[in-house]
Each structure stands twice: as C-alpha cells, then as structure tokens.
Amino acid sequence: MPADTAAASGSADTGAPLFSGRIREASWSRHQGLDPSAGTEAEQAPGVFDRLFDGSLSVGDYTRWHAQQYFVYQAIEAAAARFADDPVAGPFVFPELARVPAIEADLRFLMGPKWRSGIEPLPATKAYVDRIEAAAADWPGGYIAHAYTRYLGDLSGGQAFGKAARRNYGFEDEGASFYVFSDIKSPKAFKDEYRARLDAVDLAEADKQRVVEEILLAYDHNGAVLAALGEGLGRNPFEPKVIAAICHHMNTDHAADTLVICQGAGGRRGAESARMTGFDGEGADFAAVVDGTEVPIRIAWAAPLSERAEVRPEIVRLFTESKAALS
Structure with a gap:
C-alpha cells in the first residue's frame, strides 16, 4: 500500500512548506486514485482492494497479490542493505520495517514449501522492480522515495488490509504477517519520526523535487501492478x-x-x-x-x-x- 497522504502538510517557522508536507500534497491525487473508498466519475470494475474489503477476493488471488509484493520488497530491501551506512539514506533504513521475511513466511503458509517455484513477476511488477533498482542504484533519494511510498503506506492503510485478510480468511498470524510490525509499538509515533527525518534530510532542492517525482512514479507503478492483477481476478481455477x-x-x-x-x-x-x-x-x-x-x-x-x-x-x-x- 503506498504511503498515506491524508495528513496535513504543515510548515516550518519560516513559512516554507515542510518536505514531508510537500510530498503528501503532491501525491494526494495518486493516493486517492488507489483508494477504493474514493469516489470516481467513471464506473470501474471492483479491483483487488475493493474485493478484499467486501470479502469477495479469493484466497488464490490474495496469494497472487502477495507474491507480486515479494518482488517489490526484495528490490527495496536490497537497496536498504546498500544504503544502510549512507549519511543521507541511512536514517531511513529501519530493520523493523523489513517485510521480505514476513512475505516469505506468508507465501510458505499459503503455497507450501515449494512456493518459490510458483511465483513469477508480472510484466508490470518487473517494470516496477526495474524502476526501483535504477532509481536506487547509487542515488540515496531513490531509496528514500520508494521506501517512503511503500512502508508508510503499510503502516497506514495497509493495516486495514491485514485486518480484512484475517477476517476474510480466518488467518491468525501466518498468511497476513506481512502487515504485522511487531517491533513498532506505535505506528503513529514511528510515522511522525519518519516524517521529521524527511523534513531534516540533507538533500539539495533539486534532489528533493526529484524525490517527489520518484514517489509519483512509485504510485504509478503500484497502480499498474494492481491493474494487472485486477484483470486476472477470478480467472485462474488453480490454487x-x-x-x-x-x-x-x-x-x-x-x-x-x-x-x-x-x-x-x-x-x-x-x-x-x-x-x-x-x-x-x-x-x-x-x-x-x-x-x-x-x-x-x-x-x-x-x-x-x-x-x-x-x-x-x-x-x-x-x-x-x-x-x-x-x-
């Protein structure tokens, strides 16, 4: 789930917008576009989010969605390992945010021990991963942009996804552990600290604008993956x-x-x-x-x-x- 952009933007004492506020304001329309509760002029077929919340998403399609997220977080967390000691990106590398071990555990539960043989990135997912790898190859801002978009979303709207999965499929821990951040006691306090670090980040103005643009691209890639998944909902008879x-x-x-x-x-x-x-x-x-x-x-x-x-x-x-x- 991309980052929650609903909070107020805030401003510094000088009157200049805080960087975290600029990001939320710039990405608000993208956030609304992915939100199933947001009204749209065009009538759209129910997507992954809609079906999860109304209880009609099959466990097979939920698993396929989970599998696509695996490839995205692999790319983000590979970048995190590279930037852990970087003076600019390092402050945004939090071990407690890492999702790959949880996704692996969920897929093992959902698909069995041979789960790796049954997952493959969709073309849209491959394009998303390629973008993460290119942006975060040697640019700290690239890692910051993609980590922010995913992790703050997981701590926000993503928590509702976890509740819906546990409700719909009867999961206890396994199956929806991706949404559990056991080492983060207060998601709100954590997000506040994360945004404070964004506001204090040592990036030139041009790089800050580039981060904003990269976040918008991350939203677009996420939307493309969801659209691709939506096209296949309910069509695969095999678990x-x-x-x-x-x-x-x-x-x-x-x-x-x-x-x-x-x-x-x-x-x-x-x-x-x-x-x-x-x-x-x-x-x-x-x-x-x-x-x-x-x-x-x-x-x-x-x-x-x-x-x-x-x-x-x-x-x-x-x-x-x-x-x-x-x-």
Whole structure:
C-alpha cells in the first residue's frame, strides 16, 4: 500500500512548506486514485482492494497479490542493505520495517514449501522492480522515495488490509504477517519520526523535487501492478499451491522435458534451458534462456482446463508433440 497522504502538510517557522508536507500534497491525487473508498466519475470494475474489503477476493488471488509484493520488497530491501551506512539514506533504513521475511513466511503458509517455484513477476511488477533498482542504484533519494511510498503506506492503510485478510480468511498470524510490525509499538509515533527525518534530510532542492517525482512514479507503478492483477481476478481455477507444486515437479524432475516443450510447442528451438513459471485454465507459462537472455513463453492448452488431474495429460501431450516436431 503506498504511503498515506491524508495528513496535513504543515510548515516550518519560516513559512516554507515542510518536505514531508510537500510530498503528501503532491501525491494526494495518486493516493486517492488507489483508494477504493474514493469516489470516481467513471464506473470501474471492483479491483483487488475493493474485493478484499467486501470479502469477495479469493484466497488464490490474495496469494497472487502477495507474491507480486515479494518482488517489490526484495528490490527495496536490497537497496536498504546498500544504503544502510549512507549519511543521507541511512536514517531511513529501519530493520523493523523489513517485510521480505514476513512475505516469505506468508507465501510458505499459503503455497507450501515449494512456493518459490510458483511465483513469477508480472510484466508490470518487473517494470516496477526495474524502476526501483535504477532509481536506487547509487542515488540515496531513490531509496528514500520508494521506501517512503511503500512502508508508510503499510503502516497506514495497509493495516486495514491485514485486518480484512484475517477476517476474510480466518488467518491468525501466518498468511497476513506481512502487515504485522511487531517491533513498532506505535505506528503513529514511528510515522511522525519518519516524517521529521524527511523534513531534516540533507538533500539539495533539486534532489528533493526529484524525490517527489520518484514517489509519483512509485504510485504509478503500484497502480499498474494492481491493474494487472485486477484483470486476472477470478480467472485462474488453480490454487497457487497447486501451481507451485507442479512447477517445482517439472523444473526439478523433468527439466529436460520442459526444455523440449519450449523448443517445440514454444517455438524456441535455440533455447538453452527452460523452466515452467505458472499456468492457468487457458495455458502454461515458461521462461527460456535464448542467446543468454531469459524470455517468457506462453503455450495454450488444447482445451480449457479446470482440474488438477487434467494438467499432467496436457503436459505429456505438449512434450510428445514437441519431441516429434523436433525430430
């Protein structure tokens, strides 16, 4: 959840707007655009947030949303490790904010021990991660912008998400531990301190404006991920744990067969290696290394599938036909 921008902006004794206030004011419209309670002129189909709050978001779609957040926080927390001792960005690196271990625990609970085999970033998520990595490669302001956008949102509106998940799915701790900040006793006091550090940050005016612009980009990327997830809501008949188990089996026990499928049915004869990354009722997704670069491959089933027992015969068909085509 992007940062809460609803608080008043405030100003310094000189009358100049505080930096934290400038950020909240600049990002207010983006925040409203992601808020399911905000009125919009156009009628929109319910998205991830709406369905979570009204109780209609399936646990499978909740899990897929959780999985996309994993990739985003991996990128942010890799940047945090690089900037921990930086005089400008270091004050915004808080171990108590780290979310990756909690997301990993949630995905293990939701998908089983083979969860890593069943998650893959959506194109929108990949673009978001690429932006974080580029902005925070060597610019402290890039880390500050993306950390602020995500973590302060988690401590604000994100807490409502955790309550809704626990209510809808009967979770106790696991499954929604992403939203639990056990080492932060007072989220309000923590956010106040965080904003005070923003107001005191040692950045030139041009860099401050650049931070604001980067925060707006972070909102846009977050919105794109939610939109992509929204397009697939309710469309995958297979639970994430089933996808993870089958992908793990193909990639661990049948890696050579997976490569044949990508070379044959996938049309990538030059593929050097391949892995299965997911599937739904309409087809299977793979990633193959071609000329040293990993490329996505989508292969349609012969007919729509809806049961786990239907997947194996269809994969066998793809392998058999691919092997024949390559002979």
